[in-house]
Amino acid sequence: MSKQIEQAVQDRYGSIAASKLSSENRGARAIAEAFGYSGDDLASIPAEANMGLSCGNPTAHASLRPGETVVDLGCGGGLDVFLAAAKVGPEGRAIGIDMTPEMIERARRNAAKGVEGKPYSNVEFHLAMIDKLPLEDNSVDCVISNCVINLAPDKQSFERSLVC
Numbered sequence: 001m002s003k004q005i006e007q008a009v010q011d012r013y014g015s016i017a018a019s020k021l022s023s024e025n026r027g028a029r030a031i032a033e034a035f036g037y038s039g040d041d042l043a044s045i046p047a048e049a050n051m052g053l054s055c056g057n058p059t060a061h062a063s064l065r066p067g068e069t070v071v072d073l074g075c076g077g078g079l080d081v082f083l084a085a086a087k088v089g090p091e092g093r094a095i096g097i098d099m100t101p102e103m104i105e106r107a108r109r110n111a112a113k114g115v116e117g118k119p120y121s122n123v124e125f126h127l128a129m130i131d132k133l134p135l136e137d138n139s140v141d142c143v144i145s146n147c148v149i150n151l152a153p154d155k156q157s158f159e160r161s162l163v164c
Helices: 003-017 026-034 039-043 079-088 101-113 155-161
Strands: 069-073 093-098 123-127 142-145
Touching (some): 079 123
Parallel strands (some): 069 093
8 A cells, every 4th residue: 555545544544533423323333233233232332432434243253262362453443352352351352453543542542431431451452554563473362353454555464474
């Protein structure tokens, strides 16, 4: 991806992150529900984690188990990270990666806010490109993504980094 395209993507997602979109917005909620997120799923995470950007529901299909480490590529405001955090439990970790500073800021605010005033203790968020992950080799049990892989500028490098 050229720097110009990369900047355009960051600008667009940055403006969405700065918006007031959330599960409290009927359109954002409808999009999430159309991709299989239940009302219970959406009620179990900070409303601001859902901005109506979903194009799938990876946590519904990942066989996450307590104690595992999962990384979400293109985590946005943290929707799938927070759902994954519940599945891996307090001994597990859920890590979000996003290239947009505003999305990472929003996700970190959501993590600190938590649900019912209880911050998340097993999540972390990193500002990075998904083809240059800031993680040690063999440190993750599962990788999930909600359609962001098509934005990876160096897909061959990205694919090599995910070989199990």
